[in-house]
Amino acid sequence: MIIAEIESQIRYVTNINGETTDVLVPVELWQQLISSINSDNVSGLAWIDEQEPKAQILADLQESVRQAAVGQTFPVSELWDDIEA
Template identity: 80%
Template sequence: MPIAQIENLIRYVTNSEGKTTDVLVPLELWQQLIHSLNTDNISGLAWIDEQEPKEQILADLQESVRLAAAGQTFPISQLWEDATT
């Protein structure tokens, strides 16, 4: 979204002296901003995922393979819910 279009969506709050004190941002724009701040542009991963130690990633993968080998599988809907909460 071009900056000029974003500027038209933002509203400013002023106090009784006319000093700007706050900014109102539409929720959809706010969510896009937060998402872009929390996502690595190169990998597409969330910042928290980029910071996860490689040892933890490997341990999680090994546990997933162990569960799959033992026949413990999960419906995709459950995995999706776990990933988005």
């Protein structure tokens, strides 16, 4: 979506002095904007995941491998429990 399309959908709120104080954005547009902010177009990862330190990613991976090596595994359905909650 180009900027001109976005600008045509938003409305500005002004105070009694004519100063712009707020912006009204249609819900559908808001959801599109938030979605594009929260994910990387190349990787598809959320912003927070893109910012995770590489050392933490490596530590998580090492812990997962350690758990698998000792037979500590989890059903896939259980892995999604935190996401759905």
